[in-house]
Amino acid sequence: MYDVIVIGSGPGGYVAAIRAAQLGMKTAIVEKYSTLGGTCLNVGCIPSKALLDSSEHYHNAAHTFKTHGINLSGLKVDLKQMIGRKDEVVKQNVDGIQYLMKKNKIDVHHGLGSFVDKNTVKVTKEDGSSENIQGKNIIIATGSKPSTLPFIKLDKKRVITSTEALNLKEIPKHMIVIGGGVIGMELGSVYGRMGAKVSVVEYMDSLIPTMDKTMGKELQKSLKKLGFEFFLKHKVVEVENKGKEVTVKAENAKGETIELKGDYVLVSIGRRPYTDGLNAEAAGVKITDRGQVEVDEHLRTNVPNIYAIGDVVKGAMLAHKAEEEGTFVAEVIAGQKPHINYLLIPGVVYTWPEVAAVGYTEEQLKEKGIKYKAGKFPFMASGRARASMDTDGLVKVLADAETDEILGVHMIGPRTADMIAEAVVAMEFRASAEDIARMSHAHPTYTEAFKEACLAATDNRALHI
Helix, strand or coil, rough: CCEEEEEEECHHHHHHHHHHHHCCCCCCEEEECCCHHHHHHHHHHHHHCCCCCCCHHHHHHHHHHCCCCCCCCCCCHHHHHHHHHHHHHHHHHHHHHHHHHHHHCEEECCCCCCCCCCEEEEEECCCCEEEEEEEEEEECCCCCCECCCCCCCCCCCEEEEEHHHHCCCCCCCCEECCCCCCCHHHHHHHHHCCCCCEEEEECCCCCCCCCHHHHHHHHHHHHHHCCCCEEEEEEEEEEEEEECCCEEEEEECCCCCEEEEEEEEEECCCCEECCCCHHHHHHCCCCCCCCCCCCCCEEECCCEEEECCCCCCCCCHHHHHHHHHHHHHHHHHCCCCCCHHHHHEEECCCCCCEEEEEECCCHHHHHHHHCEEEEEEEECCHHHHCCCCCCCCEEEEECCCCCCCEEEEEEEEEEHHHHHHHHHHHHHCEEEEHHHHCCCCCCCCCHEEEHHHHHHHHCCCCCCC
């Protein structure tokens, strides 16, 4: 009998298992696939960042090296090598998780995990054989899968999801991206930088529509420079694979139809919770109408010894959110009283420029009737950004109009994925814009833009604009 069984080995699951083991609990992890790490390590965060990095190197070599005084000739993409390097990065990360399981004495069971009852998990292996394992506590961490629309047939050759986009054998001539969210913009960037024409069809009136509107507008400006074209407020009504060509029909707000023709269509309209084969009903676990596992504020399901974390429960589908929840649940099981402030879990888009945000958007503050002041600082005015030729974007700070407490920080620019951590720290300690404005930031650095935006929010006191 295990103290804890974790079903799923993505960032939420493997972190939950490690934390449970650290707390002295006998722990097992069940993983359907032959490798650990879930979507994030195998077909999500890690491989996409590897390709984003490679494609950005190529793009810079093709477009900015000459300005830097570096002349190249015969520059071309070796896509096979690029994909190969990505696979090696994935392998190193996956091997790292395997090592962590051994180090923490966590038993790994490969096979589909399904409930027999509230304390028993059946593990069905690839060869059809199965074994039952028992646990006092069970954590569901089965993650998510790409969503699609009912009328779209994902053939995984021409009409693809993010998974297939990580392993293309050729650079598309024209990639049509359905969905202007994080995944579509990241993977669209990978191929756009290497010369593909990219057309984005988005139902909402902005890119990355869940983020602050300013970020979507700025990202659109930057991606236009890569040759992207955008069809915002367009509803896709038909996708047809004609062999080597795919046509996409979409309607605009007036009901007029447009038709786009390309060689690949990337469907990136979000992800859905994944509980297929879990047999949750055998344990009496409630699944919502949206397919999520229903949990309370302690991430406990309606069955007291069963918990759920990550993409399979409510909230943003982020690897680091799942990690926080994995730690949280292990500590709850151990009798501790952990805490997660969901408002302060940052979101990042790994395009270039990067987009990063934490806290409230301007739209949310208006909706809530909270009086605020905004300070902005463009990277165009940053010495470091000019030195590195990364002048697109800005930092926007939203602070309470009366107390000056920072309520939201929204950044688009170079290395904002790393810069946002300073804003998270500040907000966890309930800093005011004045607090950050009075802290010394090394010069020249990108982070000075955050300081300057805080100065701008504090009586419009920015120094370098």
